[in-house]
Amino acid sequence: MVKHKDALMNKQSTSSSNPEIYDIIVVGAGMVGSAIACALAIDKRGEHLRIAVVEASDKPATYNSEAYDPRVVALTQASRKLLHSLHAWDTIVLQRACPYTDMHVWDAEGTGSIHFDCLEVQQNQLGYIVENSLIASTLAQRMQNLQQIDLLCSARVSSFRKDGDSNPSLILEDGRELQASMIIAADGANSKLRELVNFRTREWDYGHNAIVTTVKTEQVHQHTAWQRFMETGPLAFLPLEDELMDYETGCHHSSIVWSCKPELADELMALDDEAFAKRLGEAFEHKLGNIEEVAKRFSFPLRQRHAVDYVKPGIALVGDAAHTIHPLAGQGVNLGFLDVTALRDEILRACERRIPLNDESILRRYQRNRKINNLGVMAAMEGFKRLFGTRNIGVRWARNEGMRKVDSVNTLKNIIVKQAMGL
Ligand SMILES: Cc1cc2nc3c(=O)[nH]c(=O)nc-3n(C[C@H](O)[C@H](O)[C@H](O)COP(=O)(O)OP(=O)(O)OC[C@H]3O[C@@H](n4cnc5c(N)ncnc54)[C@H](O)[C@@H]3O)c2cc1C
Structure with missing residues (x-):
């Protein structure tokens, strides 16, 4: 795989007729999105994967140890x-x-x-x-050191496209188009991607x-x-x-x-x-x-929010994009990290068996594994x-x-x- 990381981070626009091709696109470099990108890139079975992480903030997460983060x-x-x-x-x-x-x-x-x-x-x-902010900034540093990951900051998704059996693609607000075999939405509780792809929620x-x-x-x-x-x-x-x-x-x-x-x-x-x-x-x-x-x-x-489905062809929801829960038992990001572990295992298993990443069984297995568990915890909190x-x-x-x-x-x-x- 040829890397043009610096060129890519600075690139402002690319014609939408000439999409950047990735294996996986993660939207959102919060704790959960950063964790799934690192988890895939760090494993031997995933080292060939080319991953884009699309983040709306203008720079990677930072941490200020002089004051406590209120969150x-x-x-x-x-x-x-x-x-x-x-x-x-x-x-x-x-x-x-x-x-x-x-x-x-x-x-x-x-x-x-x-x-x-x-x-x-x-x-x-x-x-x-x-x-x-300490977790997010540490993972941001890890992403920047992992060759396979392109962290694209100041990048907002404006639309999602999937025609028939083709791979899904994202159009960013600056006109760039990114295409991948799989898109992972980790853009938080008010997920724009969840809305663009018409995932229904109960909330x-x-x-x-x-x-x-x-x-x-x-x-x-x-x-x-x-x-x-x-x-x-x-x-x-x-x-x-x-x-x-x-x-x-x-x-x-x-x-x-x-x-x-x-x-x-x-x-x-x-x-x-x-x-x-x-x-x-x-x-x-x-x-x-x-x-x-x-x-x-x-x-x-x-607000309690739970997506009715976590997956559709070519796209999966993880973390708060899939579920938000009352903080009383402190389980929110812990559930998100369990999503990461489950999705990572399914993707790496597919890589090991040479199953193409757009095979729908990968995401279906992820959903089966996580939805019931998250529902149980959410019901208990309620x-x-x-x-x-x-x-x-x-x-x-x-x-x-x-x-x-x-x-x-x-x-x-x-x-x-x-x-x-x-x-
Ligand atoms: C008061 C409170 C206390 C909590 N306490 C706990 C606790 O003790 N234990 C626990 O496990 N959980 C707790 N939680 C929950 C926890 O904070 C969340 O589950 C966690 O932050 C979710 O992480 P995430 O990465 O899924 O989403 P987020 O942290 O929301 O990250 C989403 C990322 O996506 C980016 N983004 C958003 N939209 C776009 C877009 N259109 N394009 C590109 N990027 C975009 C954002 O900039 C952000 O970086 C608490 C929550 C609250 C409110």
Whole structure:
């Protein structure tokens, strides 16, 4: 394969009658799109593949370690394994990743609570909290070092074309046309490609906004992920590694996700930092003492969305383009990374068996593997949201009883925690 990487990145337009030919085009260089591109290029079986990654932003993702990114994810062991296989994990850990050893979940309306401890499942940690921009920028660096990948920034898709049995192609806003045997849409929750190809979705508002920010607490976070379920929605404190961690003073920073009804979110967003810190401390029952500092806050509406199909001839949806889910169990990108692993395995298996990449069985197998699993997790999250959002006294009693039971039966607790860890 002949490479003209620099020439390609700088090229502004190509006649649409003369498409650039690739084996695979990935749209979206977020965490999921970058991961699938790297996962294919890094494997021996995929080393002949020519991959284009089309990204709307004007430059590859960057990371600023001087401040915390307000968007973080709780990565499962399965996600960590994937990032490790992409040679990205060591770079991430060297920069900033906070292992959490315990998880404490409790009901604001009663005495029910569950405590998960990594030692109970013979692990050194339950997972890691990592900033989104650190993951995306590390994968962007990997992509730039992988010969087979052309990362095309400032590139927006304007239309999708597929005539009969021909390979699909994309027309970019600047007029360039790219053609490939397979297109992977990883362009996030509001996927333009999903819309252009008329994928149907089932979606509804959760009736929640999520407020995210970074806070400094009076007491150390104990490398614990905390979640308090309130009738108005869950509040999570996710531990962050302090910049200059002092073993005597310990770590005091956490990323918070406060999901609540939009009216309450608007009210909380309108408060000044001091008043917000006071409300947050109260909502969190001062588990870590007073909230001493609050960074800039952001509020996102939460919407559940699930594509009815993940694949059509020549194209597959992955990550948030296929499914978006309530952040209460921190599973969004973890499901996206499971999509990556499943699609990677199908594509590489096809390469090994010399099956052409436009063979429809590849994508059908991917869909069969992932859709049922994602549906199950999404249904569970919806169930949790409803269970904790009810005013019904009987349900509240049963909920607290249930939490106490789960907490006291180790085998049951271990099954739940292993599932959540992606083990
Ligand atoms: C408050 C909150 C907390 C969360 N916490 C967790 C957690 O703890 N654990 C967890 O697993 N998940 C969590 N999630 C979910 C997680 O953040 C998402 O699942 C994840 O970011 C999705 O990654 P993605 O790569 O699929 O999409 P995105 O991150 O949205 O990336 C899409 C990429 O596509 C590009 N793009 C968009 N449109 C175009 C176009 N037309 N052409 C070219 N490029 C385009 C974008 O610029 C972007 O780079 C949380 C979400 C929220 C809102």
